[in-house]
Amino acid sequence: MIKKAKKISSNKISQIHTGVLVLENKTIFKGVGIGYQGTATGEVCFNTSLTGYQEIISDPSYAGQIINFTFPHVGNVGTNKEDLESDKVWTKGVIFNSEITNPSNYRSLANLDLWLKKNKIVGITGLDTRGLTNYIRDKGAPKGTISFSSKGNFNISKLANITTKWSGLNNLDLAEQVTTKKNYIWSGFKTWKKETGYLKNKKNSLHVVAIDYGIKKNILRYFSDLNCKVTVVSCKTSAKDILKLKPNGIFLSNGPGDPAATGKYAIGIIKELVKNNLPIFGICLGHQILALTLGAKTKKMKLGHRGANHPVKNLIKDNVEITSQNHGFEIVRASLPKNIEVTHKSLFDNCIEGIKLKNKPVFSVQYHPESNPGPQDSVYLFEEFINNIKKNAKKKRS
Numbered sequence: 271m272i273k274k275a276k277k278i279s280s281n282k283i284s285q286i287h288t289g290v291l292v293l294e295n296k297t298i299f300k301g302v303g304i305g306y307q308g309t310a311t312g313e314v315c316f317n318t319s320l321t322g323y324q325e326i327i328s329d330p331s332y333a334g335q336i337i338n339f340t341f342p343h344v345g346n347v348g349t350n351k352e353d354l355e356s357d358k359v360w361t362k363g364v365i366f367n368s369e370i371t372n373p374s375n376y377r378s379l380a381n382l383d384l385w386l387k388k389n390k391i392v393g394i395t396g397l398d399t400r401g402l403t404n405y406i407r408d409k410g411a412p413k414g415t416i417s418f419s420s421k422g423n424f425n426i427s428k429l430a431n432i433t434t435k436w437s438g439l440n441n442l443d444l445a446e447q448v449t450t451k452k453n454y455i456w457s458g459f460k461t462w463k464k465e466t467g468y469l470k471n472k473k474n475s476l477h478v479v480a481i482d483y484g485i486k487k488n489i490l491r492y493f494s495d496l497n498c499k500v501t502v503v504s505c506k507t508s509a510k511d512i513l514k515l516k517p518n519g520i521f522l523s524n525g526p527g528d529p530a531a532t533g534k535y536a537i538g539i540i541k542e543l544v545k546n547n548l549p550i551f552g553i554c555l556g557h558q559i560l561a562l563t564l565g566a567k568t569k570k571m572k573l574g575h576r577g578a579n580h581p582v583k584n585l586i587k588d589n590v591e592i593t594s595q596n597h598g599f600e601i602v603r604a605s606l607p608k609n610i611e612v613t614h615k616s617l618f619d620n621c622i623e624g625i626k627l628k629n630k631p632v633f634s635v636q637y638h639p640e641s642n643p644g645p646q647d648s649v650y651l652f653e654e655f656i657n658n659i660k661k662n663a664k665k666k667r668s
């Protein structure tokens with residue numbers, strides 16, 4: 271039976287409970303603290319992936335969020351260097367059902383608990399993750415504060431206060447916090463190869479400029495594997511400076527926060543790039559900001575989509591892709607201008623999962639074709655972008 275969350279009856283929690291989550295309406299969930307001892311506030315969301323916790327926690331799109339993992343056993347394969355999706359971990363906190371056991375995997379370098387501590391991430395285990403997921407499903411993703419103290423003394427009113435005072439994700443631009451401070455050229459490759467052998471790493475024949483709103487490394491690895499030189503630029507880099515780099519194509523990355531808030535400066539930059547007829551490809555936050563640039567609107571979803579088995583219908587190919595997802599905002603369908611075609615939709619709730627501009631090589635998807643973690647059904651989108659770049663170059667030459 272699922273335990274119901276309890277309302278606070280007193281300011282004292284049993285000494286055994288060294289971790290606590292306090293939601294905005296003062297509902298509390300108790301557990302055992304792990305990772306970093308401290309307090310962190312964010313939006314509480316849930317992720318249903320069965321694997322890939324290190325990639326999920328290190329995805330910068332989770333800045334400002336506390337992730338409740340619905341899969342009970344997290345930590346079994348430890349942590350390593352290859353599964354990091356960014357150098358700094360931006361996730362506010364993590365919640366697991368079961369205690370973290372000693373890792374058993376040949377790639378493991380450190381226990382997840384130690385890794386969380388090192389990255390200053392507050393966590394809780396032994397919490398009723400199912401009850402919390404049901405709560406979120408019924409009421410929507412709430413604001414919450416997570417706290418770990420080995421003494422187990424929590425001032426609940428204070429934690430509730432911190433929670434209500436936090437602005438929440440609406441209107442919050444987090445991309446400007448997580449973006450690279452310095453532009454750089456990416457030089458890493460992806461480690462696995464497809465049997466077809468299309469990942470060749472021969473030479474950097476094409477130049478992609480990636481606008482970093484919180485980019486995941488696996489996106490960059492895919493571009494390298496497709497023979498692209500990638501220059502990663504900070505999210506406020508002007509269109510003029512981007513054009514000076516002479517890109518063959520522009521990539522708009524994933525990232526945290528409210529797309530409308532980031533759009534305030536991003537729209538002007540992208541408008542200029544669209545005007546210059548450059549092929550553009552956007553993922554997640556990049557997709558939302560592209561839609562805003564083209565005249566559509568975005569809105570906050572009740573729960574969002576976070577997991578690695580989300581079915582998406584490709585409306586052009588008339589097939590279904592199983593996708594990796596992490597978004598809490600979406601495009602408002604009724605706001606789409608006529609020159610945009612919807613290319614993908616969620617089979618869970620019909621939400622728009624992909625768009626393209628009818629008269630230009632510009633497209634984007636709401637989900638994560640680079641996976642990490644998740645299925646690789648949608649990797650073809652990277653090739654479509656490269657094909658657009660090649661076709662565009664040919665057109666310019668002729």
Ligand SMILES: NC(=O)CC[C@H](N)C(=O)O
Nearest residue numbers: 331524525554555598599
């Ligand atoms: N993964 C992402 O890029 C997330 C985009 C945006 N922050 C959202 O939650 O919808």
